[in-house]
Amino acid sequence: xxxxxxxxxxxxxxxxxxxxxLTGAATLAWDFxxxxxxxxxxxxxxxxxxxxxxxxxxxxIGCGNCVRACKAENGVPMTDDAxxxxxxxxxxxPDEPDKPIVDSPNGGYDGFVNLKQYGDGxxxxxxxxxxxxxxxxxxxxxxxxxxxxxxxxxxxxVDKTRCLGCRYCVQACxxxxxxxDPRTETVDKCTLxxxxxxxxLTTACCETCPTGARVLxxxxxxxxxxxEFMRTHKVNVLKPQMATGSKAYxxxxxxxxx
Amino acid sequence: MHGVQGFMYPNELELQWSILIVLxxxxxxxxxxxxxxxxxxxxxxxxxxKPTYRLALLTALAFLIVxxxxxxxxxxxxxxxxxxxxxPHTTSAMAxxxxxxxWYLMVVLVLEIWFDYRRxxxxxxxxxxxxxxxxxxxxxxxxxxxxxxxxxxxxxxxGILTVVGIPSAFLLHGYVGFIFGSIKANPWWSTPLMxxxxxxxxxxSGIAAVMLIYMVTSKLRKTEISMxxxxxxxxxxxxxxxxxxxxxxxxxxxxxxxxxxxLLALDFMVKTKLFYSQIVIQIxxxxxxxxxxxxxxxxxxxxxxxxxAIYSIAGVLIMIGIFAMRWNVVIGxxxxxxxxxxxxxxxxxxxxxxxxxPALVFLIMPFLILWGLVKIxxxxxxxxxxxxxxxxxxxxxx
Numbered sequence: 001x002x003x004x005x006x007x008x009x010x011x012x013x014x015x016x017x018x019x020x021x022l023t024g025a026a027t028l029a030w031d032f033x034x035x036x037x038x039x040x041x042x043x044x045x046x047x048x049x050x051x052x053x054x055x056x057x058x059x060x061i062g063c064g065n066c067v068r069a070c071k072a073e074n075g076v077p078m079t080d081d082a083x084x085x086x087x088x089x090x091x092x093x094p095d096e097p098d099k100p101i102v103d104s105p106n107g108g109y110d111g112f113v114n115l116k117q118y119g120d121g122x123x124x125x126x127x128x129x130x131x132x133x134x135x136x137x138x139x140x141x142x143x144x145x146x147x148x149x150x151x152x153x154x155x156x157x158v159d160k161t162r163c164l165g166c167r168y169c170v171q172a173c174x175x176x177x178x179x180x181d182p183r184t185e186t187v188d189k190c191t192l193x194x195x196x197x198x199x200x201l202t203t204a205c206c207e208t209c210p211t212g213a214r215v216l217x218x219x220x221x222x223x224x225x226x227x228e229f230m231r232t233h234k235v236n237v238l239k240p241q242m243a244t245g246s247k248a249y250x251x252x253x254x255x256x257x258x
Numbered sequence: 259m260h261g262v263q264g265f266m267y268p269n270e271l272e273l274q275w276s277i278l279i280v281l282x283x284x285x286x287x288x289x290x291x292x293x294x295x296x297x298x299x300x301x302x303x304x305x306x307x308k309p310t311y312r313l314a315l316l317t318a319l320a321f322l323i324v325x326x327x328x329x330x331x332x333x334x335x336x337x338x339x340x341x342x343x344x345x346p347h348t349t350s351a352m353a354x355x356x357x358x359x360x361w362y363l364m365v366v367l368v369l370e371i372w373f374d375y376r377r378x379x380x381x382x383x384x385x386x387x388x389x390x391x392x393x394x395x396x397x398x399x400x401x402x403x404x405x406x407x408x409x410x411x412x413x414x415x416x417g418i419l420t421v422v423g424i425p426s427a428f429l430l431h432g433y434v435g436f437i438f439g440s441i442k443a444n445p446w447w448s449t450p451l452m453x454x455x456x457x458x459x460x461x462x463s464g465i466a467a468v469m470l471i472y473m474v475t476s477k478l479r480k481t482e483i484s485m486x487x488x489x490x491x492x493x494x495x496x497x498x499x500x501x502x503x504x505x506x507x508x509x510x511x512x513x514x515x516x517x518x519x520x521l522l523a524l525d526f527m528v529k530t531k532l533f534y535s536q537i538v539i540q541i542x543x544x545x546x547x548x549x550x551x552x553x554x555x556x557x558x559x560x561x562x563x564x565x566x567a568i569y570s571i572a573g574v575l576i577m578i579g580i581f582a583m584r585w586n587v588v589i590g591x592x593x594x595x596x597x598x599x600x601x602x603x604x605x606x607x608x609x610x611x612x613x614x615x616p617a618l619v620f621l622i623m624p625f626l627i628l629w630g631l632v633k634i635x636x637x638x639x640x641x642x643x644x645x646x647x648x649x650x651x652x653x654x655x656x
């Protein structure tokens with residue numbers, strides 16, 4: 001038997017395995033995903049999407065699943081000062097609505113304790129935070145070498161092979177979403193799990209949220225529930241006065257949230 | 259622990275810009291200020307400051323050479339910084355730094371110094387032998403035409419460069435202010451006044467630095483300090499300082515009166531974490547005292563010895579005060595959370611990459627470079643009162 005016949009059979013088995021193991025769309029993208037460039041997959045057209053996220057504060061229970069999933073999925077340093085996503089707990093006393101007491105121990109990674117310490121009169125809620133993937137990102141504007149950029153599908157990404165580590169973008173982000181990865185000496189932030197969404201999956205934080213408080217949305221998809229949600233809910237973005245074109249849409253956002 | 263009071267976003271716990279970034283506006287400010295002082299003589303014909311003209315240019319060059327080094331040291335990937343030249347991101351204020359810096363260094367300062375020194379360089383080249391001859395040959399670019407016509411062209415071109423240099427000096431430092439002033443996320447920085455405040459504080463610090471260097475070098479060379487010169491410099495220093503102080507107070511009063519949501523955080527910070535560096539060092543010791551000292555000279559007839567003492571003390575206090583101002587802008591702007599709900603602490607290490615030791619090295623380095631430049635390009639005039647002597651054949655004395 002010739003070598004090429006063996007090879008062909010092996011290729012056939014590999015390809016069949018892929019088809020059996022994966023669905024059609026993901027299989028088409030497989031080679032590109034394996035190369036670390038899922039956006040180049042033939043069946044993923046970046047221009048057809050405009051990604052964002054709905055964060056429903058009224059559904060968040062502060063379990064920290066999203067923080068843990070994010071750190072695990074994306075290899076975020078396990079320190080208390082590096083987060084792609086984190087959860088804040090707000091305690092607002094009725095007589096001081098503009099002076100909330102806020103904490104986020106270890107970014108909410110371990111969940112929250114002492115829920116009752118402020119008494120029954122306090123309004124307590126959780127606010128998951130992440131990169132807002134702004135359409136007019138201050139971080140993109142200030143990067144001196146264009147290492148931070150907006151992808152055609154509305155995701156703010158960092159090219160770590162070009163980042164100087166000057167930290168200007170960290171200063172420019174109004175939401176505190178960026179940190180320096182000590183292993184690479186470059187900036188790091190939420191990628192909206194780009195390696196997953198380009199394969200048709202949702203983000204790690206949305207995947208693991210037990211209450212559906214976080215939902216990945218595609219604003220260019222007319223069938224996406226986001227459109228109905230925006231019509232029927234009072235939705236806001238963080239710090240709207242910054243006019244950054246934020247695409248993290250919060251439902252039930254209290255005025256005390258900063 | 260991170261020394262946090264209240265709430266900071268988790269990614270804010272560590273400060274991003276250290277003392278090295280404090281040095282950057284401080285050093286570039288000295289460059290711009292020294293150049294403005296030099297241009298007083300050249301463009302505005304203030305003959306009294308002639309003894310400091312060349313010294314000011316060399317001072318500006320010495321500080322400009324060092325200015326980007328703390329930035330390089332701070333970068334996570336300094337080996338990639340050249341990418342700012344080859345693939346600059348045009349919407350980034352920081353990307354323009356490389357171009358503004360190169361323009362200022364090569365087109366303005368180096369060319370102006372070269373035209374101004376060309377005659378002496380050629381004379382030294384011709385008079386020397388061996389390695390020294392080759393060295394000065396390189397400095398002249400092997401152009402030995404020092405005919406009166408050629409020198410007249412040098413003089414004219416030098417004048418044009420100074421005229422171009424003034425807006426360039428304004429650009430160099432105003433732009434540094436813009437880097438901070440354009441960050442809308444940070445209310446401590448975000449004000450259109452920032453470039454103007456930076457510019458005038460730069461002029462103040464640069465003039466004070468050259469005045470001090472002139473007085474110290476005169477002392478070391480055992481030559482008489484021209485009182486007409488230092489009196490004139492002190493007068494301009496006083497005027498520039500009044501404008502600088504007015505602008506800073508305008509900024510402060512505006513913040514207090516407008517009292518937007520950031521005021522509580524900023525007000526608390528000034529009263530606690532920045533109390534010593536801002537209220538005591540910057541405003542009282544670094545501004546009020548030297549301003550009063552300089553004002554006293556305008557209204558009281560002090561003796562020459564007393565005036566020298568006053569200028570020395572005022573100069574040193576100004577240098578400290580402007581450093582404190584840079585510190586309060588850069589470090590102060592990172593001590594509070596962008597949530598306005600908490601504060602962190604800056605811990606200055608000593609012998610680390612971004613510690614006090616490299617900062618001290620970068621502060622001393624310009625003086626060593628200046629010493630070298632003065633050896634190569636002696637800025638002293640044979641007779642300070644005879645401004646035309648150099649252009650008529652007498653050789654320079656080191």
